[in-house]
Amino acid sequence: MWYIVYVAYYMATGTASSEVFENLRMELRRGCLIVAVLAQLRCEQYGYTLRKALADDGLAIDEGTLYPLLRRLETQGLLASQWREEDKRNKRFYRLSAEGELILKQLLAEWESINASLNKILQEA
Amino acid sequence: MSKTSSRDSSSSGNSAELIDRYLQAVRFWLPKSHRQDDLMAELGEDLRCQIEDKETELGHPLDKAEMAAILKRCGSPMMVAGRIGPQRHLIGPALFPIYEFTVKMVLLWILVPVFVIIVGPVNLANSGGDWASAVLNTFGDLWSGLFIAAGIITLVFAMIERTNTHLGAEIKWDPLKLPPVRTGERKPSPLKAVCQFGFNVFGLAWLLLLPKYPVLILGPAAALLRATPLLHTFYLPFVLLSVVALLRPGIILARPQWTWFPLLSPLLQSALVLILLNYMIEALAKTPSAYPFVVLQDAVRDSPKYFKLAGIVNLSILVSIACVWFAVCISAIVQTRVFLRHVRKRTSAASGIASVGVR
Numbered sequence: 001m002w003y004i005v006y007v008a009y010y011m012a013t014g015t016a017s018s019e020v021f022e023n024l025r026m027e028l029r030r031g032c033l034i035v036a037v038l039a040q041l042r043c044e045q046y047g048y049t050l051r052k053a054l055a056d057d058g059l060a061i062d063e064g065t066l067y068p069l070l071r072r073l074e075t076q077g078l079l080a081s082q083w084r085e086e087d088k089r090n091k092r093f094y095r096l097s098a099e100g101e102l103i104l105k106q107l108l109a110e111w112e113s114i115n116a117s118l119n120k121i122l123q124e125a
Numbered sequence: 126m127s128k129t130s131s132r133d134s135s136s137s138g139n140s141a142e143l144i145d146r147y148l149q150a151v152r153f154w155l156p157k158s159h160r161q162d163d164l165m166a167e168l169g170e171d172l173r174c175q176i177e178d179k180e181t182e183l184g185h186p187l188d189k190a191e192m193a194a195i196l197k198r199c200g201s202p203m204m205v206a207g208r209i210g211p212q213r214h215l216i217g218p219a220l221f222p223i224y225e226f227t228v229k230m231v232l233l234w235i236l237v238p239v240f241v242i243i244v245g246p247v248n249l250a251n252s253g254g255d256w257a258s259a260v261l262n263t264f265g266d267l268w269s270g271l272f273i274a275a276g277i278i279t280l281v282f283a284m285i286e287r288t289n290t291h292l293g294a295e296i297k298w299d300p301l302k303l304p305p306v307r308t309g310e311r312k313p314s315p316l317k318a319v320c321q322f323g324f325n326v327f328g329l330a331w332l333l334l335l336p337k338y339p340v341l342i343l344g345p346a347a348a349l350l351r352a353t354p355l356l357h358t359f360y361l362p363f364v365l366l367s368v369v370a371l372l373r374p375g376i377i378l379a380r381p382q383w384t385w386f387p388l389l390s391p392l393l394q395s396a397l398v399l400i401l402l403n404y405m406i407e408a409l410a411k412t413p414s415a416y417p418f419v420v421l422q423d424a425v426r427d428s429p430k431y432f433k434l435a436g437i438v439n440l441s442i443l444v445s446i447a448c449v450w451f452a453v454c455i456s457a458i459v460q461t462r463v464f465l466r467h468v469r470k471r472t473s474a475a476s477g478i479a480s481v482g483v484r
Contacts, residue, residue, distance in 0.1 A: 047167055048174035063171050063199060064208025067164060092167050 033061060035111060037069060038104040041079060044095040046086075070094055078103055140192050144172050147196050154206030156213075164209055172199065215283045224282045231274055240267045242448065246440035250433055315378060322374040329367040336360070343419070343438070349431050350419040350438060355408055362401050370394060385471075388464045395457040402450045409443075418442045 036059050040050055047067060054061050073079045078100035083092050096104065148165045155164075175195050180187055187195075199205060216224050245263045252259035331341060340347040373390045380386065409417055416439050425431050 046170070048171045051171070052178075062208070063168055064205050067167055067171075068209055071164075089170065089173070090166065091170055 029059075032111075033059065033065070034069065034073070035104070035107050037061075037066070037073065038078065038096060038100055038107070041094050041096045041100070042104075044093050046091040046093050050094065073100070140173070140176050140187065143189070143192050143196065144169055144176075147172070147199075147202065150202035151206050151209070154203050155210050168205075168209070172196070214286075215279065216286050220282055220286055224278070227282075228275060228278055231278060232271055236270055236274055237267070238448075240270065242441060242444055246444055247437055249440055250436040315381075318374040318377040321377075322371065325367065325371045325374065329364070329371060332364055332367055346434060346438060349422055349425050350435060351422050353414070353416070353418055353420055355405075355412060355417055356419075358408070359401065359405050366394075366397055366401065369397070385464075385467065388460070388467050392457060392460040392464055395453050395460060398453050399450070399457065402446065402453070405446065406450070415439070 040053055051066055074081055078097055079094050080097045081092050081094045083090055148169050152165055176187055248259040248263045335341055343350055377387050416435050418439050421431050421435050
């Protein structure tokens with residue numbers, strides 16, 4: 001009887017904590033993904049190759065997240081896109097705009113500062 | 126060789142067809158305004174690239190099951206559309222607190238009291254003695270009323286949201302005008318006392334005018350109804366209670382150092398109201414009449430069409446008395462708690478000072 005109660009409690013708290021971790025992980029990744037996408041688009045790429053490059057570097061991103069993000073960044077003027085034919089197929093190529101380059105530089109500086117602060121905090125602890 | 130090429134072409138045909146079917150299903154769930162063609166072309170291209178990569182990896186054209194696996198990994202059309210499409214909500218986070226407040230106010234503080242005090246008694250009076258069906262009808266009406274009201278409020282807020290999304294952000298406020306932090310010991314506010322005095326004077330004047338102008342409580346029905354001896358008996362105690370209530374703000378203003386008085390006096394007032402209501406309920410129990418509060422005027426006494434009106438008014442007064450009794454009971458409990466907390470704080474503060482003095 002107590003064993004069942006214990007298992008049920010463990011499962012409930014275990015599921016809740018993994019859900020909390022998943023939510024926090026997503027929040028942490030969201031900002032990093034923007035920087036990663038901007039950094040990858042210093043060289044012109046189309047959606048699929050960009051996704052593949054990010055996945056190869058350990059930042060897998062699904063289609064449903066990447067394409068709306070690309071739209072948003074383009075609307076904000078950070079990216080420029082162009083439909084072009086390659087291998088007899090129409091593909092949309094993205095690259096960083098001049099404004100995007102400036103913002104990326106600022107974001108990287110901010111990221112480095114956050115990273116340094118975090119390292120300092122962790123060392124103090 | 127020809128077999129392989131025919132297999133290749135049929136495979137590419139299959140993949141194109143399956144991808145088109147998938148995109149069509151995704152498009153179904155997307156809003157028309159959301160650049161569907163552009164997005165769909167990009168998503169389709171992504172899927173084709175995935176299939177090509179998989180074919181290169183496996184060294185043969187994909188069969189239907191393998192292609193289906195890729196699409197399955199991509200997610201159900203509805204889910205993909207949800208991720209690709211714009212963030213959609215009926216009422217956004219800026220308006221939601223106001224929406225929630227309005228729904229609560231309308232449903233709990235307007236609709237429910239209206240049904241308890243007005244619709245319920247009317248249904249009871251029209252039920253011809255069938256109380257159960259009257260109660261059921263009232264609950265049914267209340268239920269549909271709640272749904273309709275909630276629906277209308279939601280619709281109005283959704284329209285506001287669509288027309289002016291930034292309404293919540295535009296509300297002007299001044300941080301310097303925020304109310305001060307509440308402390309345990311609240312000083313009696315002179316403004317509050319003056320307002321209380323004003324309201325009590327108004328209430329007393331209304332009560333004193335009632336015998337001469339019953340229209341103030343009965344409205345147009347005053348021409349048809351008159352008060353029973355039971356109401357006359359309790360009229361004077363209620364007037365006295367109002368006079369006592371009138372003194373309360375005066376004492377608060379005259380003796381601001383009596384911090385216990387603004388807490389104890391409403392409790393005493395609630396106790397007096399409860400005693401009076403209990404006497405009234407006792408007297409009601411002893412009254413055999415079906416019309417204990419108001420009866421028809423002599424001129425219309427024999428008119429059967431006004432019996433129902435008299436019944437409804439009597440029932441409304443009865444339900445109102447029950448509601449007031451219930452509300453005063455709750456407020457008396459709350460007032461007792463507040464007063465006891467005040468006493469406990471004063472006692473602990475006094476004992477703290479005493480212990481410091483001993484040291």
